[in-house]
Amino acid sequence: MISRKSVNECIVAGHTIPPNTLLFVNIWSIGRNPKYWENPLEFRPKRFLEPIKTGDDDPITRNFIDVKGQHFEFLPFGSGRRGCPGMVLAMQELLAVVAVMMQCFDFETTKSVDMAERPGLTSPRATDLICRLKLRMDHPLKMLHNPQD
Ligand code: HEM
Numbered sequence: 001m002i003s004r005k006s007v008n009e010c011i012v013a014g015h016t017i018p019p020n021t022l023l024f025v026n027i028w029s030i031g032r033n034p035k036y037w038e039n040p041l042e043f044r045p046k047r048f049l050e051p052i053k054t055g056d057d058d059p060i061t062r063n064f065i066d067v068k069g070q071h072f073e074f075l076p077f078g079s080g081r082r083g084c085p086g087m088v089l090a091m092q093e094l095l096a097v098v099a100v101m102m103q104c105f106d107f108e109t110t111k112s113v114d115m116a117e118r119p120g121l122t123s124p125r126a127t128d129l130i131c132r133l134k135l136r137m138d139h140p141l142k143m144l145h146n147p148q149d
Helices: 045-049 087-104
Strands: 002-005 010-012 015-017 022-025 052-054 060-062 105-109 131-135
Touching: 087 105
Parallel strands: none
Antiparallel strands: 002 022, 010 015, 052 060, 105 131
16 A cells, blocks of 8 residues: 555546545555456466556557556556655565575475465465475585585
């Protein structure tokens, strides 16, 4: 959910918004709208590499989906002037953290993965995902000295 305050009166999707109104944009719901996403609840990361059909009256096909706030069907970092200033850092950090964790550990789950969500700011899981990590090498720092291992 991101919030904005209207400065002037405007019309959004046929609704008149008076000035000085606090508005909440439900980006969670937009990202799960079946009008734009095929089987939106299916965990299929590959969908982000496939063309996507979007738009209401005059559909267009995008060859990729941009996360930086230009494609409004997917706004993980918000959009416009108050969009997330940490976006570039977050994108680089995520890649580095996930890559290092996969390089250093094997992950074992005790139960099957339940993707159901509970309410919260960051879409937390309804059932916590408990993992057991197994080190993939004697010592992670050894990798720095012997990268070929
Ligand atoms: C995956 C990681 C992250 C996600 C998904 C995320 C998402 C968001 C979203 C949706 C907003 C609201 C944007 C809007 O209203 O249009 C926001 C705002 C903000 N984020 Fe992030 N963020 C992430 C990481 C970070 C990091 C790493 C930093 C700082 C180092 C950061 C700092 C901020 C700040 C300061 C704001 C408020 C901006 C403002 O109100 O002008 N975020 N973020």
